[in-house]
Amino acid sequence: MRPSFRPLLLTLALLASAALAGCATPPPADDPDAIAEFKENNDPLEPTNRFFYQVNDALDTVLLKPLAIGYRGLLPAPLLTGVHNALSNLGAPVVLANDVMQGKPQRAGHTLTRFVINSTIGVGGLIDVATDLGWPGHDADFGMTLAVWGVPDGVFLFLPVLGPSNPRDAVGFGVDTFGLDPWGWVGKGVTVSDLRLTRTGVSAVDTRAGFLDDLDKLKAQALDPYATIRSLSRQFRAGKIEDARGDVTGTAVKKSP
DSSP: OOOOOHHHHHHHHHHHHHHHHOOOOOOOTTOHHHHHHHHHHTOTTHHHHHHHHHHHHHHIIIIIHHHHHHHHHHSOHHHHHHHHHHHHHHTHHHHHHHHHHTTOHHHHHHHHHHHHHHHHTTTTTTSOHHHHTTOOOOOOOHHHHHHHTTOOOOSOEEETTTEEEOHHHHHHHHHIIIIIOGGGTSOOSHHHHHHHHHHHHHHHHHHHHTTHHHHHHHHHHOSSHHHHHHHHHHHHHHHHHHHHHTTOOOOOOOOOO
16 A cells, blocks of 8 residues: 555645744844844744644643543553553654664664564563663654754744644654555555554554643643743754764653553
């Protein structure tokens, strides 16, 4: 089955329409502090981004957060960890492909070793044996690969459903999802499609469950949660990219609570 790029095209079209509909107004030229802050934020689409933040927050409140609470409350801790590990293991081929494209043989070797160990001794990835043996995991995606190649991130974007991003990482997400992920184009039929959909849904809930407490605390304490998320997401992303550029092999896979 050939991967469909229609979802990516629809997302890009939506973003283009939204960009035309709402742009932030630059501050007056006689206010240098405001101009400096405007440039530092690099968020010319802020009205549109804030709208999508509110939409995502509403969807999270009525759907994703309750599912994550139920998921974390109903499943015992060992099973939560096993599901998280298995999902991470399924993402290894994408990580490996990007390690190779980034020209990072050490990171690629770590990823391949982890995948082999966890897929066999680790019972299909349910048990993260590789980390215990000294082969910790790391993140790698095509957005990071583009960054290593020198492509700038561009303006800040808050994407529908996906959350904080930028043009480079949005393109990277599309390439990873519809091009590099072998589970997205190997096999066909209703059963395979259902498995892919299940994996996507469980991944979303598992990720949200890992940030339940932190996100609640951020929303309660931040004067402007949108601006705080914008800043933190950029810092987190910059750290991951620096690890890739420095050929850092990563840290242990975060376990679900």
